[in-house]
Amino acid sequence: MSVKRIPEGQVYTLRRMGHSAPRLLQPGTHWIWPVLEHVTHRISLVGRSLELDGEGQDALHGTVYWQVLEPERADAVIERAEAFIREQAQLAAPQLAVLDSDAARNAALKDRLNATLTQHGLFVTRARLRERA
Template sequence: MLPPIAVLSLLGVALLLVAASIKRIPEGHVYTLRRLGRPARTLTSGTHVVLPLVERVAHKISLSGHALQLDERVALNDGGAPTALRGKVYWQVLEPDRADAVIERADELIRARTLNALREAENPAAEDGRARNARLKQALNAALRERGVLVTRVDVDLAA
């Protein structure tokens, strides 16, 4: 027979494992799980049971909108003078399974794609602001849709 302290210790460890296996996902969020370092599954809002010590939460992804603030000087043409780029790019995650691979660097990815799309235009500073923002939004969505990310609005200004 086990001593009472050992029984209490085993019971305490069992209760800790049960408590660690229950995950409550808030509304508007998705958690991605890794099982032994590999992608396992995606948990939507609600209460879920996970395997403690085997599965771990890799990313907590918010499905509500995000905003990327742009405030930098960029050279849009080869050898051209730097132009001030200010504004915001609003985006959200539509497909968490696809976005899981890029969610940690999503802001960097969107910033780089925005600069590339600006440089593709002949003279982006002379372009109408609304037309430029619509073109940027379309270019960003074409590049990011396969990653599970949708750009909902682009509001950027260029100034010399």
Template structure:
């Protein structure tokens, strides 16, 4: 009977040690939360975690993301379609963790608001619009740990 208990303890220890090792791929950051709400981020590499106390909340890719845009946009003379892509990436995972689940919605809303802020956006040249949108988005998103790398939108 004591050999069975010893074998059970040995197997439980091996399983616990196996679950304690997390391998995080290059270009990815994991956010872990404990039951008490405390959070920590893990960079790429191999790390020890507490399998019963900590859980992975977000797997944040630090490589580029693409946000497709296809929105009907009201103009003074009718309406037009704002379509294209916005390329963005996470530069600070700790700051971006709180909003990473809704980052696409946030970027889309801020791009539409920036386009609405222009009196007559249909008269704006495409390259001008793209560079203006990129700078406006970066001003508001950089403090959140996100940067827009390229904007390719058209208003037709």
């Protein structure tokens, strides 16, 4: 057996050989079987920011602040979470273009992203789009 220490603000997903469902290791000290089990993801529970710099007429430019709320669900998408958030934001761009105020655009983007991301264990805490030129 081996000792694995998980720092505060993180969880690790551990997969056991022959099992498909991951096991979550919360912050603290844990015993694992090195040959049978391996850490698949180190998931930070601390908020992150993502810059949006799309291309095209309706592209969004700004910052989205997001975090992992449910690591069990996020494990499946964590490796491509930023690309997924960018993709969903760009899909929302045409609907946001008709809104007049920046505050309305920010709130609408946050709501639209959360409608999709919460089912994957992710949550947008704030969206701040840059002013339109």
